[in-house]
Amino acid sequence: MFLEAAHHPQIKNLFQFAFFTRLRTSELLALEWQDIDLKRGTVKVSRAMVR
Numbered sequence: 001m002f003l004e005a006a007h008h009p010q011i012k013n014l015f016q017f018a019f020f021t022r023l024r025t026s027e028l029l030a031l032e033w034q035d036i037d038l039k040r041g042t043v044k045v046s047r048a049m050v051r
Contacts, residue, residue, distance in 0.1 A: 024048065 006012040018028055026048035035044045 026050065 027045050029049040030047045
């Protein structure tokens with residue numbers, strides 16, 4: 001499985017988060033800590049990285 005190749009826990013978590021949220025790469029790259037509410041279990045996606 002692909003995730004088995006991700007030996008570093010942070011990389012594995014990133015791939016799992018990306019997979020289960022279905023966020024675009026540009027949306028993932030634009031996330032900031034203030035967008036994440038761990039108590040509510042929510043992520044606010046309000047921007048994307050562009051070239």
